[in-house]
Amino acid sequence: MEQNGAPYDVGFVGLGVMGKSLVLNLADNGYRVAAFDLDADKITAVEAQDQAESQSRRVLGCPNLATLLAQLTAPRLVVLSIPAGAAVDAVCEQLLAAGIGPDDVVVDTGNSLWTDTVKREAHYRGQFHFFSTAVSGGEVGARFGPSLMASGDARAWQRLAPLWQAIAAKVDPDSGKPIERFEPGNPVREGEPCAAYIGPAGAGHYVKMVHNGIEYADMQLICEAYHILRTALGLTPAEIAAIFRRWNAGVLDSYLMAISAEVLDTWDEASDGPLVDVILDKAGQKGTGLWTAVSSLELGCPAPTIAQAVYARALSGQRAERLAAAELLRGPEPVALSDAEREALIEQLHDALYCAKICAYAQGFQLMASAAKVQGWTLDFAAIARIWRAGCIIRAVFLQSIAAAYERDDSLANLLVDPFFTEQLHRYQGNWRRAIAQATLLGIPCGALSASLAYFDSYRLGTLPANLLQGQRDFFGAHGFARTDRDEGARFHVDWSAPGRPVRPA
Ligand SMILES: NC(=O)C1=CN([C@@H]2O[C@H](COP(=O)(O)OP(=O)(O)OC[C@H]3O[C@@H](n4cnc5c(N)ncnc54)[C@H](OP(=O)(O)O)[C@@H]3O)[C@@H](O)[C@H]2O)C=CC1
Numbered sequence: 162m163e164q165n166g167a168p169y170d171v172g173f174v175g176l177g178v179m180g181k182s183l184v185l186n187l188a189d190n191g192y193r194v195a196a197f198d199l200d201a202d203k204i205t206a207v208e209a210q211d212q213a214e215s216q217s218r219r220v221l222g223c224p225n226l227a228t229l230l231a232q233l234t235a236p237r238l239v240v241l242s243i244p245a246g247a248a249v250d251a252v253c254e255q256l257l258a259a260g261i262g263p264d265d266v267v268v269d270t271g272n273s274l275w276t277d278t279v280k281r282e283a284h285y286r287g288q289f290h291f292f293s294t295a296v297s298g299g300e301v302g303a304r305f306g307p308s309l310m311a312s313g314d315a316r317a318w319q320r321l322a323p324l325w326q327a328i329a330a331k332v333d334p335d336s337g338k339p340i341e342r343f344e345p346g347n348p349v350r351e352g353e354p355c356a357a358y359i360g361p362a363g364a365g366h367y368v369k370m371v372h373n374g375i376e377y378a379d380m381q382l383i384c385e386a387y388h389i390l391r392t393a394l395g396l397t398p399a400e401i402a403a404i405f406r407r408w409n410a411g412v413l414d415s416y417l418m419a420i421s422a423e424v425l426d427t428w429d430e431a432s433d434g435p436l437v438d439v440i441l442d443k444a445g446q447k448g449t450g451l452w453t454a455v456s457s458l459e460l461g462c463p464a465p466t467i468a469q470a471v472y473a474r475a476l477s478g479q480r481a482e483r484l485a486a487a488e489l490l491r492g493p494e495p496v497a498l499s500d501a502e503r504e505a506l507i508e509q510l511h512d513a514l515y516c517a518k519i520c521a522y523a524q525g526f527q528l529m530a531s532a533a534k535v536q537g538w539t540l541d542f543a544a545i546a547r548i549w550r551a552g553c554i555i556r557a558v559f560l561q562s563i564a565a566a567y568e569r570d571d572s573l574a575n576l577l578v579d580p581f582f583t584e585q586l587h588r589y590q591g592n593w594r595r596a597i598a599q600a601t602l603l604g605i606p607c608g609a610l611s612a613s614l615a616y617f618d619s620y621r622l623g624t625l626p627a628n629l630l631q632g633q634r635d636f637f638g639a640h641g642f643a644r645t646d647r648d649e650g651a652r653f654h655v656d657w658s659a660p661g662r663p664v665r666p667a
């Protein structure tokens with residue numbers, strides 16, 4: 162691709178956890194990369210690793226952005242892997258000062274807020290093409306195959322598609338299972354790439370945000386199952402790891418289930434006990450789960466399992482208060498379960514996790530559908546499910562079933578009404594209810610499992626108590642209500658203080 166003495170195909174800014182891995186992945190796939198980071202040590206480190214792995218020079222470290230731009234074939238392609246927010250604007254301005262031009266493409270791969278991406282695309286129009294590609298997969302995914310959600314100018318996508326399809330995770334299209342090989346210099350070339358053009362500016366980051374919201378829910382659900390197994394049954398982390406591994410061979414087969422078993426099975430030399438017992442129970446968060454919950458509230462599109470997962474992290478953070486409350490607030494007395502009850506609870510939890518997970522994904526897909534309607538995006542939900550089957554944190558075999566559901570009906574109202582998922586929920590909901598009932602009686606919190614169940618029950622009921630709620634609103638605020646026996650557009654109000662409480666058109 163050498164042109165005008167500028168032999169590098171991609172400019173890369175940000176060589177941290179993700180950036181370094183993406184650079185080496187691009188290099189393994191035959192792309193020559195000119196790389197820059199504020200931290201000179203990170204530039205040296207990526208060059209050294211590249212040379213050690215390839216015995217050649219596929220990556221050139223650059224001392225500044227002007228030098229980086231000078232190495233690139235035109236029109237130039239610059240990829241950013243830097244913290245979301247102000248850093249992205251700062252680097253865009255620095256690239257302008259360094260001479261980036263109207264035909265060049267700048268791709269933000271960070272976890273940016275999708276509305277920022279929309280603004281940036283408009284702001285830089287005419288100066289360069291601001292494009293985005295949200296990345297999932299963490300460090301290993303970035304190195305050997307991430308899931309890539311691209312959005313922005315469709316012509317920029319034409320340019321990027323071959324690169325992204327080369328470096329993306331690959332999946333066996335028939336089984337829906339990832340094809341994985343973690344070997345430097347030997348990337349996976351077979352299978353279906355987990356990279357897709359999602360839509361106009363912001364769409365890819367919105368979809369990634371929802372991916373992370375689902376990630377929060379999925380993680381919390383697994384944590385609640387762990388908590389119940391630990392507290393109700395007194396199982397050791399290693400015993401729970403064995404149960405999780407068994408579950409991971411069936412419908413719950415997922416990366417998050419697999420890594421949960423790994424964490425639980427890890428021994429800590431310093432404390433001579435399970436590592437999980439010395440990890441402080443205060444969850445961190447960088448914000449994408451919160452953004453998803455906020456978006457769901459703004460759109461009026463319920464995602465209670467995702468919101469509950471954000472609350473669970475927040476409540477875990479109130480550790481000092483929890484420790485004080487633990488001295489004061491009593492729960493139910495412990496109950497010893499019989500062997501049969503113990504075996505039953507394990508089975509029930511499996512089914513509860515599966516059903517609750519279906520509901521969490523249903524919420525995420527509803528949310529994307531809702532945002533798409535407001536934004537005028539045409540989202541291909543089957544394609545989104547397909548690119549989440551490998552490379553990303555929520556990769557799971559059951560994404561194959563979600564893809565199939567949207568292939569059957571691309572305007573499916575909700576995953577729950579797809580015939581396959583309806584049948585699964587009918588079959589397993591009894592155990593889901595029993596697991597939550599048992600945990601509740603024992604005083605073990607299971608907010609995400611319960612939020613999913615309440616979502617399912619609310620969604621499937623033709624009548625909800627919102628009739629009483631509308632009556633309350635009319636009573637104190639004269640807000641009016643519609644009637645079941647009249648046209649829905651007609652509003653009524655009760656004169657609550659008048660004798661006989663007459664109902665009049667509002
Ligand atoms: N880690 C993960 O699992 C995932 C992260 N992401 C997202 O990817 C992005 C990168 O994440 P990650 O690699 O973990 O972050 P890191 O903090 O490890 O790396 C970011 C790098 O960008 C550099 N940097 C910051 N500002 C500039 C600048 N103005 N010019 C040049 N370099 C700069 C930083 O340098 P310095 O340290 O000197 O400031 C650092 O080396 C983030 O948006 C993150 O949210 C997405 C998916 C997964």
Ligand SMILES: O=C(CO)[C@H](O)[C@H](O)COP(=O)(O)O
Pocket residue numbers: 272296297298299373376445446447448449450554
């Ligand atoms: O995007 C990701 C994976 O998909 C990151 O791992 C994400 O930063 C994790 O979020 P948090 O730190 O809030 O748990």
